[in-house]
Amino acid sequence: MKGKPDFPEKVSLCARLYRGLIRETLFPLLIMILTPNLILLLAHIIVVKNSNLTRVLFVDSIEATLTDAWKAVKWDDLECWSIVSGLILWGIISLHFPGRKYHGPPTPNGFRPEYWNSGFKYYVISMLIACPLIWKYSILHLYYKIPNLIAILIVFGFGFCVVLYIKGLVFPDPGICDITKNIVFDYYWGVELYPHLGPFVSLKILINSRFGLFLWQLIALTAWKANYELYIASYNRGHINWPLTTTTLLVSIYLAKFYYSEDSYLHSMDASHDRFGYYLAWGCIAFVPGFYSLNSLYLVKHSPMDHFGLVSALIVLTLGSLFAYLTYCVDRQKLLTRQTNGKCDIWGKPVKVIRATYTDNYGITKRTVILMSGFWAVARHMNYTFELLFAAVMCCPALISSPIPYFRFAFVSVLIIHRTSRDQHKCWLKYGTQWDEYCKLVPYKMVPGLF
Template sequence: MEHLKQHFNCFSQARGLRAQYLPPGTYLFTRFGIFNPTVVYDHLGEIFSALIFGSFIFCIFLYIKGHVAPSSTDSGSSGNLIIDFYWGMELYPRIGKNFDIKVFTNCRFGLMSWAVLAVTYCIKQYEVNGKVSDSMLVNTTLMLVYVTKFFWWEAGYWNTMDIAHDRAGFYICWGCLVWVPSVYTSPGMYLVNHPVNLGTQLAVYILVAGILCIYINYDCDRQRQEFRRTNGKCKVWGKAPSKIEATYTTTSGETKTSLLLTSGWWGLSRHFHYVPEILAAFFWTVPALFNHFLPYFYVVFLTILLVDRAKRDDDRCRSKYGGKMSAYDNVVSGKLKLKGKALDVKAGGIKKKKKHKKQHQDFQSTQNDLSSASGGSKEVSVDPNEEDINDADKSSGEGKASHYDDHLTPAERRYIEQREQLDVHRLAKQANKSHRDRIQDFNQYLANMSEHYDIPKVGPG
């Protein structure tokens, strides 16, 4: 694993950023008549058809390779042919010593084709209309900024779900070889024949907003990457980061500890980095305005993809860290509530909030009723925040009241009488509770005894 990581970092630094020379090189080839990239646009149907078929054959090859010649021990079969084909057999498949298949499909082909096609669509619009619209310029610029950000941060991509957890199968490889160049670039493809004139002011606003979202997305990933690199010994927004130490057990039985960052961007919400990523996609799509749904298919797809990824990541972390994830949920607010509404449980899992205001209102209502029944006396007030006493204390108190009855003042007698009437009223109220209300109270009691929200619940019977 460590060898693969060092290989990936070296590979990304040596070739990842150099890949960004390809889009401007495409423009220069056009400028000097060496090569006309618009021929790519003219044959998109044939190109995408070949990619669909060829990538399917490639996924079959990966399935067979995973069974016959896996590259590492991070491989295996689920016993289901369809699942193995779709999710993949190997986590880090390689051909030879230096060709990493996932690095090629995800980074070299997928992201580079995204950048090249973005520039190609821009050049094609110039060829068709004699000029490039400001909407196309905003779209192309934001896409190139995003892809450049990716290659700059490519070493951190190693720790994402795509590389570290999702195996190389149809889901990842076919998606990067076919879905990325066809769907991810679709807003620019639409603008080729549907140019929109935004005006300088609106175009600048959209461009700045998109770049800001891309930067926030980058800073989120950089913040977590630096936190992991320094083992939590770094500054996050100028302060020492807050964190949770979560232990887990590996498949070999070894106990390890992970640090979960709970400050900075990662203290705002669970999976906050997905928010600016979706917004960035929206901002390089919105130059097409709202005349057709087609450009926004990518934004809708990306939102569904990232919500599903967030859920899978939550499930994986809960399985890996157990109860520590409940502590993480209590620290980091705004998480995706994927399991329904949580019960009212505090961080400690023991105490529940006391609704003082409601208790005070109930007490005042009861007090008024008792005062009316006793002739409107309002001289004595009882603390509404005082805890209920148990039956033993009440019987003891009643005995003492009658025993010392001769020594009590009239005000003390009225206080004891009203207190007894309040106890009677409380017991009557409990006796009138329905079976469903009692079950709900019991479920809340069980929830307060545990730090987990997904404990089994007692049915209404």
């Protein structure tokens, strides 16, 4: 019994060691090493190795393939750098488009970021410019440059995050700015919540919305046109590649929905809770366009056209459109309730809410509402459920020809399940027993009766 009084101290020491060394240093370092190599490796396998995973795994080896991928990069490729710089410049211009002014959720220290609702306008104008240009000019060579573009995005993203880190240290913007003095963690997680470039350019919106996501759209369009040039136009086959066309349309539907409801995104965990560092900034610069476009890149040369025709395309497009619409509906229900302070109708009935209170960083008690109507009475994260179902539908055009098109679904599954746990912890810390009350009334996170 002599050592018993020291036990809590030892546990606390172990907890601090885990938090400081593993969770805040080694884990971020591991992620920052693995993710850049992963997206370049996969792009190289698809474009250069013709998606031959078996050869890479059992003949060439992953190490040799990855080495070849980095050696093949042409860092002075002006065309790739022009795409990156052009999208950044166009994104900055779009943030000055006229639109309805609105605010993001307040931070614990009382700051509320201002935005202009111009996302959908940006998307429509960008598509009206991009689609005719991609159709008119030959861009098959750009398909073969995708690994090179991704390598440049990787380096650009790392450099951008260095600038973000220095900016947060030297001249942070209003809102939350946390510095832990752990350089690795601060670089990975970020130090600012709402970094800006001047008064009108939100760096989060610029990189997340106007750069990374639309670059995903451009790669999807490039893949479709590359397939057209490679097979249909070259060999005068005259038929539609339904698997790739369906995938391209699903990407467009998903992103059109996102830009149309961009104000809902600004209330999400990414926009209103997570700091802006490698995790978000580099992720949107390089990982989103590099990893999310795997389906499109794979289907350029490996579409199962004999087994996926018009009927299959219509079924998949209908399901994808339905899940995208339902995701939009779930987000709008929550946003509408917040905007009206619980004085609105959902599904034809007055909303039910919990009038919750929380204490901000200055000890001031504030009030908000926790929605318990509509989809938010079915499960606590039905938006995540429909998001996951949409990700599953995105895999369907590839059938079971390869595991590559299913990588995004696997990633989104892990991301969403982890995010439900993060959201649960964040809400419990904020609302305490009032959140416990909501969880008793709505016991399931995503799937009623299951999870």
